[in-house]
Amino acid sequence: MTSKFREDFDVEKSAPRDRFTKLLFDLRMPEELAEWPPLHVNKRKCNNARNRTLCCLLIIVLLFLIGNVIFLNVRILSINTVTPFSTSLSANAQQCLSQYTLNAPSSPSSYPCSTCLPTLQTVPSSYLSSNPQNAQQILNAIQFCGLRAIFDTANSQGQASLGWVNDVKFCAWNGVTCDGSGRVANLQLTFPGVPATLPNELGALTGLESLQVIGGDSIPAGALPSSFTNLTILSNLHIEATAITQLPDNLFSSLTSITTLTLIRNPTMGSSLPSSLTQLPLQNLVINSQSLTNPLPTLSSSPALQTSLKLLDLSSTSLTGPIPNTISSISSLTQLLLSNNNLQPPFPTTFQSSLQILNLQNNTALTGTIPNSLCNSTLLTSCELGSTGLSGGCGLCQLS
Template identity: 35%
Template sequence: MLKLASALTPTPKGWSTTNTNGFCKWSGVNCDNSNNVISINLASQGLSGTLPSELSTLSQLQSLSLQDNKLIGPLPSLANLASLREVYMGTNNFTSIPIGFFKGLTSLQTLSMGANINLEPWAISTDLSESSSLNTFEASNANIFGTIPDMFASFPSLQNLRLSYNNLTGGLPPSFANSGIQNLWLNNQEMGLSGTIEVLPSMEQLSQVWLQKNQFTGPIPDFSKSKNLFDLQLRDNQFTGIFPVSLSSQAGLLNISFYNNKLQGPVPLFGKGVKVDNSGLNNFCVDTAGVACDPQVTTLLEIAGGFGYPVVLSDSWKGNEACSGWPFVTCDSLKKTVITVSLGKQHFGGIISPAFANLTALTTLKLNDNNLSGPIPDSLIKLSQLSILDVSNNNLTGKIPAFAPSVKLTITPGNPFLGSGGGSGSGGTSPSGSDSNSTTPGGVPNGRANGGKKVSPGVIAGVVGIVIVGAIGLFVLFKVYRKKKRGKSGRVNDQENGNGINPLVKNGSSCCTKGYGVLSEIQSQSSGNHSGRHFFEGGNIVISIEVQPRHVEREFRKIPSSTDDFCSGPHVLFLIPG
């Protein structure tokens, strides 16, 4: 305490720099029954000077209030002061924060250190996560840089987070989700926080949210679960999309700003008593609150919503007339109806919106070379004028709708999983000489056969492999067989009577009931003249084996010792001539 008294100018009233007798009675000092200092309150005393490192030896300190002074120099380490609950250091001229400053503050509930503009740039340390009882963290205008650490699951009691006027970058941490934060101030970052704010609707305790002057993007989410929200500041960002109707009618909302963004659609109409600041710029279709957009404009904005409302469409799709020079859109000769939408090679993510079906005169739709996922909407088959649909080079999945034969559907290259969910579109034959990646007018890619089913490269490779292995096996077995006397092997019944392989099944062998299929059936597939050509069937593969008509014998050579061994891997059974 003598060190602290000597470091401050002027010396606090009633303090001594030479005598520690009665320091528990110094102004602003409280002690416990053992004369351990538990609180120091020197707020707003006009003090200057530096804080001594010996403050860290006050092991029972619970509260330290030094805000609103002129203190300079480095902050002393408070590490491992396990009893410390409150720290108020704001509005001073401190110059640096030591490494480990936040470590071991296991009882900390309030940390306020804002308005220290002379601090060297510092990042929020994850050591603070040890303060599981933290209720308030206030460090606005304190020269913080870097990202907001993803550690908020460690603070179940946190209600107030104020980090305004710093140089924070990056997105909102996922651990904000479901937190109990009520007052969130992240406004006026030097470079700006970025990304979406989709995590905020899960924070149902929110009452005041200040996000102005950042670089947040994407649509404004639905805050309807935040029943206590009364103050929402969203101005000066990069928000896109349509302002949610649920927010404009949200009960309890008193104050909101959203100007200087890239919002589209109609201007939101708020109830009486809500203070609305919309004095700046946006990309609304009309100027009057509550007036709906033109139906075609509404449809195109819904389509943009499927892509996540990209900024390029917000900047270019302005006004209330889609046929008055909107890029990526072509209209008929009367400039009234959209007939072409060409959004290829725009690097869009998201999905293909079913709203395309509302453009009933659409003839051409190009969405190629993006990063779209999900299915091709079935609603597109309702477009009776559609003749060209190009969705190649995306990541689409699911069934291919059954488009009319007049539709030229291009789905490849790309989309390796498209069609995996079921049948393709309507049939058609490929133009002669066309590329293997082209499509038919009916939407069936070339390289298909047998009713439109694509021949798998794996099946082709499997057929070739089995033929080669079979040829080698036949040769080896034939050489071995020649060394044996004819007649050692018993004759089998006629292949066509159904008894050739059935004993293995009838005996209840598990190998034939586990779905392996190899031993399911070996039977004659003779032609009408009952020639000596027999077949081995395994799955969808059929291999013919020429045999002598009058001498057909079957040998199972090197059969495993148990049926389980037999079924543990692929085996090939041959019909042996002889």
């Protein structure tokens, strides 16, 4: 191709662009600027520079898109690998949730707790944290089933009279109190509204802080359910007039929050206390009207109890043997109630200065002299020593 022909070709090729450029200038620029003569530039150099720029931009865009695709694939793989089911329920759990939400309010007794309770208890915490509304309904269904199991194994007439299972609003049921998040916090079961045995589903009430069971002497019976150790924030346990058998020795290794333990008239519970009891930060220990092998030496030697125990009431428990001198090691003790037992000498030579109430009545075999720590106490407000063999009455501690 000759030089002349190439120049003519270039001029002809660029003519439409020159006309388009002039049109843009005529539209956008002031009239006087539109009259300016066009600049003479090398079109080939401009085209080459523009093409290189476009190529660079295209490469950058492609790299950006490829990077995004790789990042998204890695993120999806990570989510599927680390937290499966974090945003969805299993089919069974979804069905249980739907049935509780839609059907249980009108027919609470027909809700399939036997299958839905274990299903809902295994819903991952990642789902619960990302779905708060459903999480609350799942929590409600779990607690409803835990309480309904008590109803199902109880005297139905006595329990029905308390208004249980007429609806799913369990926080309004008689003897049930919930905390601010809607969890069952306090549960009081009183005869005749008590179950024949404490069901394993009771362990589903993991928010329980206080449990009081006052039975009908022969019921509830049997052992505590294995799930009882799930009640890890339980602080007050009261069991009275039941046929519950001996407490497991390691029970309080799990129930480490217990501060008040009350056991009254439970004749089948045995005469020894769980060894794990001495690990508790107990403030109040009340055991009445059931036989005990004297636990005073063990209790008063426990480092945990020496700093926490305030009330020790072992009245009417057939205690034999002496009150150990280590009783004075319980530095926070304010009430010591050991009446109606078979305590024997020697009598302690000192009592803790924090003591406010002492009752040793009806321990006829107990002999010895009342120590000065009791006679001179400024905090003691009651001292009952009648019907004992003690001598040397003084101050509040009179023997008549």
